[in-house]
Amino acid sequence: MGLGAVIFDLDDTLIEEEAVARASVRSAGSLIPGVDPDRAEDFILATARAIWRAGPYHRLAVALGIASWEGLWASFEGCHPSLDGLKAWAPSYRRQAWQAATGELGRPDPELALAMAAAYEAAQRVGHRLLDGAAEAVRSTAAAGYRLGLLTNGPADIQRLKLDQSGLGSYFDVVVISGEAGTGKPSPEAFSLVLDALGVLPHEAVMVGDSWERDVRGATASGIGAVWIAAGRPLPDRKCPVSVIPSIGALAPELDRSARRRTRPSGTGTSLGQG
Numbered sequence: 365m366g367l368g369a370v371i372f373d374l375d376d377t378l379i380e381e382e383a384v385a386r387a388s389v390r391s392a393g394s395l396i397p398g399v400d401p402d403r404a405e406d407f408i409l410a411t412a413r414a415i416w417r418a419g420p421y422h423r424l425a426v427a428l429g430i431a432s433w434e435g436l437w438a439s440f441e442g443c444h445p446s447l448d449g450l451k452a453w454a455p456s457y458r459r460q461a462w463q464a465a466t467g468e469l470g471r472p473d474p475e476l477a478l479a480m481a482a483a484y485e486a487a488q489r490v491g492h493r494l495l496d497g498a499a500e501a502v503r504s505t506a507a508a509g510y511r512l513g514l515l516t517n518g519p520a521d522i523q524r525l526k527l528d529q530s531g532l533g534s535y536f537d538v539v540v541i542s543g544e545a546g547t548g549k550p551s552p553e554a555f556s557l558v559l560d561a562l563g564v565l566p567h568e569a570v571m572v573g574d575s576w577e578r579d580v581r582g583a584t585a586s587g588i589g590a591v592w593i594a595a596g597r598p599l600p601d602r603k604c605p606v607s608v609i610p611s612i613g614a615l616a617p618e619l620d621r622s623a624r625r626r627t628r629p630s631g632t633g634t635s636l637g638q639g
């Protein structure tokens with residue numbers, strides 16, 4: 365059988381994520397009078413990261429791909445029971461992070477810390493625009509007859525919010541979120557969950573994502589083909605069986621090429637789907 369399913373990553377594959385978080389931090393930092401915005405942004409991110417990493421749930425957060433800046437606004441509602449401790453600790457983490465940020469910037473101020481936390485969350489709740497070509501890529505993949513999966517790392521509440529805001533949720537036959545499942549990319553269990561729910565074998569699926577380690581390495585280690593969104597970055601490993609596209613807008617032609625390779629009688633097609 366040929367390729368039957370296409371599994372998408374969400375953050376920085378379909379929607380803009382890291383740059384949005386930076387901009388939201390910057391807008392929170394702008395509430396501190398007289399502080400350079402670049403300095404405020406870098407300092408807040410570094411302070412939050414240090415507290416996140418020193419906290420009791422860092423190992424879990426790494427396994428589930430939950431970043432310190434996500435911990436600054438996730439409610440962790442709807443998450444797997446293995447995240448109950450993280451959910452209970454998160455408010456204290458946020459308080460520590462924002463208060464430390466105001467203190468280190470020369471103005472220890474709990475009220476300012478609360479205002480910054482609110483400004484950050486408000487910006488994050490509306491900021492995640494679709495990347496250019498993402499909607500077309502999802503629609504054309506569905507129209508071509510593939511089953512669609514979404515496999516994303518992050519807390520249930522914010523990944524669901526971003527997916528809802530994208531307007532693309534209805535195109536996905538299966539959605540697996542690490543915070544809901546209690547397992548995340550690149551763990552083989554996460555890939556098994558999405559394959560089983562889609563009803564396809566590894567060689568009948570391809571993973572599309574921007575993360576070399578979590579999306580590409582994770583997929584290929586499970587026998588799933590991979591399409592890496594390079595976004596201007598050099599290929600980390602030329603021997604890895606991966607298709608490379610510059611941006612999500614180039615996905616449809618890549619899937620077409622792959623389908624043609626598969627139907628050629630003497631086809632020696634490489635990489636996509638590995639089948």
Ligand SMILES: [Mg+2]
Binds near residue numbers: 373375575
């Ligand atoms: Mg990503």
